[in-house]
Amino acid sequence: MQARQVGTTPFEGQKPGTSGLRKKVKVFQQPNYLENFVQAIFDTQALAGRTLVVGGDGRYYNREAIQTILRMAAANGVSKVLVGRGGILSTPAASCIIRKYKTGGGIILSASHNPGGPDEDFGIKFNIDAGGPAPESVTNAIYERTGTIDRYLILDADPLDLDALGECSLGDMTVSVIDPVADYADLMQELFDFDAIHHLFNSGSFQMRFDAMHAVTGPYAVEILENRLGAEPGTVMNGEPLEDFGHGHPDPNLVHAHDLVELTRGAHALDFGAASDGDGDRNMILGKDFFVTPSDSLAILAANAHLTPGYKAGIAGVARSMPTSQAADRVAEALGVECFETPTGWKFFGNLLDAGRITLCGEESFGTGSDHVREKDGLWAVLFWLNLLAVRRHSVAEIVTEHWRGFGRNYYTRHDYEGIDSKAAEGLVDHLRILLPDLPGKRLGAFTVAYADDFSYTDPVDGSVASNQGIRIGFEGGSRIVMRLSGTGTQGATLRVYIEQYEPDADKHDQPVQEALAPLILVARELAQIEARTGRREPDVIT
Numbered sequence: 001m002q003a004r005q006v007g008t009t010p011f012e013g014q015k016p017g018t019s020g021l022r023k024k025v026k027v028f029q030q031p032n033y034l035e036n037f038v039q040a041i042f043d044t045q046a047l048a049g050r051t052l053v054v055g056g057d058g059r060y061y062n063r064e065a066i067q068t069i070l071r072m073a074a075a076n077g078v079s080k081v082l083v084g085r086g087g088i089l090s091t092p093a094a095s096c097i098i099r100k101y102k103t104g105g106g107i108i109l110s111a112s113h114n115p116g117g118p119d120e121d122f123g124i125k126f127n128i129d130a131g132g133p134a135p136e137s138v139t140n141a142i143y144e145r146t147g148t149i150d151r152y153l154i155l156d157a158d159p160l161d162l163d164a165l166g167e168c169s170l171g172d173m174t175v176s177v178i179d180p181v182a183d184y185a186d187l188m189q190e191l192f193d194f195d196a197i198h199h200l201f202n203s204g205s206f207q208m209r210f211d212a213m214h215a216v217t218g219p220y221a222v223e224i225l226e227n228r229l230g231a232e233p234g235t236v237m238n239g240e241p242l243e244d245f246g247h248g249h250p251d252p253n254l255v256h257a258h259d260l261v262e263l264t265r266g267a268h269a270l271d272f273g274a275a276s277d278g279d280g281d282r283n284m285i286l287g288k289d290f291f292v293t294p295s296d297s298l299a300i301l302a303a304n305a306h307l308t309p310g311y312k313a314g315i316a317g318v319a320r321s322m323p324t325s326q327a328a329d330r331v332a333e334a335l336g337v338e339c340f341e342t343p344t345g346w347k348f349f350g351n352l353l354d355a356g357r358i359t360l361c362g363e364e365s366f367g368t369g370s371d372h373v374r375e376k377d378g379l380w381a382v383l384f385w386l387n388l389l390a391v392r393r394h395s396v397a398e399i400v401t402e403h404w405r406g407f408g409r410n411y412y413t414r415h416d417y418e419g420i421d422s423k424a425a426e427g428l429v430d431h432l433r434i435l436l437p438d439l440p441g442k443r444l445g446a447f448t449v450a451y452a453d454d455f456s457y458t459d460p461v462d463g464s465v466a467s468n469q470g471i472r473i474g475f476e477g478g479s480r481i482v483m484r485l486s487g488t489g490t491q492g493a494t495l496r497v498y499i500e501q502y503e504p505d506a507d508k509h510d511q512p513v514q515e516a517l518a519p520l521i522l523v524a525r526e527l528a529q530i531e532a533r534t535g536r537r538e539p540d541v542i543t
């Protein structure tokens with residue numbers, strides 16, 4: 001077996017977005033496309049002589065990509081690779097393994113909640129040795145290298161068998177095929193009260209389903225919920241990971257996890273429903289006829305963290321991404337801990353977690369997590385909720401409405417306009433940027449603008465600055481409109497409009513969300529000229 005140097009030329013646009021490089025499978029299948037990006041990782045990160053973790057969400061092209069990465073890792077002097085059996089590792093499990101075995105980092109193959117298949121999406125990202133997504137300084141360096149790359153290194157070798165546990169060698173490198181679930185399941189068992197949850201499952205008065213959406217969490221959920229916690233077989237639905245997610249859209253929201261949502265409604269409704277996404281880092285939490293907004297979920301977990309074994313000492317602080325509702329801020333204030341507002345994307349939480357400034361963090365996009373790993377973590381959030389349900393013995397709806405009574409309710413919604421023309425989307429944002437300086441003090445409908453800016457973040461730990469992170473329009477009384485363009489799509493542009501309104505009065509906490517927010521939604525549409533600029537009257541997805 002010999003390492004070969006292969007000449008290549010740069011591809012345009014290998015710039016990682018909110019979470020790694022995401023493109024159509026067909027783009028990744030072009031000769032040298034994947035190789036260039038992977039070599040750019042090896043050329044900029046000191047991985048020679050170190051251990052690397054490799055795995056993905058099992059989507060189409062996962063196995064081929066892993067074989068290529070293994071041969072390139074060997075040629076680039078990596079000493080050992082830990083790869084999940086079958087090429088499977090959920091994103092949070094990869095983070096757990098990177099940390100637990102003190103490795104040099106990991107390469108995760110995933111396009112998360114985007115559909116999979118020959119005509120759908122693929123993605124790749126690099127996680128640093130702390131376990132989290134590479135910060136912008138690193139992704140920028142990788143991107144820069146893809147612009148000048150002229151060769152890559154690869155070993156000539158036959159494909160390895162990734163379906164059997166054990167070690168083998170590839171040139172001078174050791175490949176260790178590991179159980180993708182065990183380390184992660186052990187960590188969950190340390191954090192949560194498995195006895196209490198076991199008891200809840202066997203109380204005879206609790207029914208739940210977890211929808212793995214034919215994505216990566218199936219094996220994790222079966223092991224943890226059914227095997228270790230004694231939930232009845234069949235609790236995990238769609239538990240078999242499929243390369244195309246069963247033609248589904250592995251996005252755990254009210255639209256795409258519709259079957260699960262139906263099971264939580266009506267006369268025989270489940271007590272609890274939960275789902276995760278393609279790579280296992282997102283979560284959706286449902287009660288009987290009840291949907292928990294991810295922003296509320298973060299606030300509620302923060303307020304109740306002391307009830308779980310892993311967080312019984314309390315939390316150091318909390319962080320939320322900028323578009324996430326301010327519900328968590330109120331809890332942080334009540335607890336007397338720090339609260340941070342970061343740009344969208346998990347990479348911005350890493351420094352705060354490493355520095356011990358925060359324990360919990362979350363995003364409105366169904367992402368919640370803590371310092372146990374450096375990624376958001378879907379099953380972790382589900383277990384956290386189960387632990388609370390087991391200890392508090394209230395329903396999901398009771399826990400949430402009680403929280404609102406104590407802290408007030410942040411009515412919240414996100415409207416997505418998907419696949420719009422990229423030029424039109426940029427024009428819309430440019431137009432808003434021009435309006436911003438004149439907005440403060442102005443009345444828009446019944447709302448008076450308190451501040452308006454394009455969000456810029458200075459990392460409190462390393463001082464790095466991220467600018468142009470989204471348009472923020474704040475109103476007197478705490479309501480907000482936020483608008484930004486997605487950084488994870490692979491076709492056209494997606495405009496995300498986030499609307500938030502605070503309601504302290506408990507008598508006004510049971511309005512339908514879209515109704516409560518209708519006046520502010522109208523303000524946002526008119527201000528941004530959404531219909532005129534995009535041709536869309538209504539959003540594609542409302543969450």
Ligand code: VG1
Nearest residue numbers: 018019112345346363365486487488
């Ligand atoms: C979206 C979400 C963001 C999340 C990102 C990655 O990004 O809004 O909150 O961190 O996806 O999540 P964007 O740029 O499309 O808004 V995942 O589960 O796709 O890795």
Ligand code: CO
Nearest residue numbers: 112277279281
């Ligand atoms: Co994801």
